[in-house]
Amino acid sequence: MLLKKMRMSDYIIAFVILIAVFLCLVPFLYILSQSFSSNRAIVSQSVTIYPIDFNVEAYKVVFADASMLYSLFYSVILTVGFVLLALITTILAAYPLTKKRLRGREIFLLMMLFTMYFSGGLIPDYLNIKNLELLNTPWALVLPGLMSVYYMIIMKTFFQSLPDSLEEAAHLDGCNDLQILLKIVLPLSKPALATMSLLYAVFRWNYFQDALFYISDEKYYPIQLKLYNVINISQSFAGENAVVNLPSEALKAAAIMFGTIPILLVYPWLQKYFVSGIMIGAVKG
Structure with missing residues (x-):
């Protein structure tokens, strides 16, 4: 019912907000995952938004x-x-x-x-x-x-x-x-x-x-x-x-x-x- 009431402009606004959230969260998650990743994972550039070889060193x-x-x-x-x-x-x-x-x-x-x-x-x-x-x-x-x-x-x-x-x-x-x-x-x-x-x-x-x-x-x-x-x-x-x-x-x-x-x-x-x-x-x- 809620989806039927949404206008095209609402979809556009929601899409823009999702892009903004994505652009804000990805760099943060990338740095966070790097901080918990191993030397091998970082050097091989395999770390994305989740840690590889989790450690807290x-x-x-x-x-x-x-x-x-x-x-x-x-x-x-x-x-x-x-x-x-x-x-x-x-x-x-x-x-x-x-x-x-x-x-x-x-x-x-x-x-x-x-x-x-x-x-x-x-x-x-x-x-x-x-x-x-x-x-x-x-x-x-x-x-x-x-x-x-x-x-x-x-x-x-x-x-x-x-x-x-x-x-x-x-x-x-x-x-x-x-x-x-x-x-x-x-x-x-x-x-x-x-x-x-x-x-x-x-x-x-x-x-x-x-x-x-x-x-x-x-x-x-x-x-x-x-x-x-x-x-x-x-x-x-x-x-x-x-x-x-x-x-x-x-x-x-x-x-x-x-x-x-x-x-x-x-x-x-x-x-x-x-x-x-x-x-x-x-x-x-």
Whole structure:
């Protein structure tokens, strides 16, 4: 009965979605299967989306390397701190811009939009970080990207979708703007906050170019920079735990999975808010 009600456009959409799912899953399954495969299978290129000669030797090497575990723990702390600070700055920028009584709000918004299209460039950014003495500090990875104008616009749009009558009633009850924001607006903004948290977390977790430029002290290496070194430099696993005859491709695959799984585990917890947050941000502009 359901198949009879489906139109041709529904079949086309379903087909496109299946292709997208296939394109997303196949590379992930390929890397996952390589991480569990043997040297012979990888060298012979017989590994596809399932392991050949199943073994966990690559993961033993990864988990035995203290620097990998440290980078993972450091990245978790860095990402959590970045998300909290980014949410605060995004909220404090978006909420005032929804108020018509704010003088010059169009100018402020235009100045922010300008930064989306024009950047100072890498060299000025590096000189700023150096002059502020932030090189080889976690702040070099936090402060430059602390607020996305695009995400701020999504948050602003969500705030504008809330009924004005709620704030008017709160003003009549004697609440100021800060109390309204903390006690009324934010509790009603869980979908948007969850969406922003996930987007900021994915950005910070996957981004390593800033660490590549600003960090030379290995104790401040995020996990993605560590993976970059693992993939591009052979035998980057330090210490006596490294297995010399282990295929480098298996180590690379296991390291990639080691750095990918944590951020994947976050999405199921925020999924129920994510779709509604994105949709609401697109409804009212």
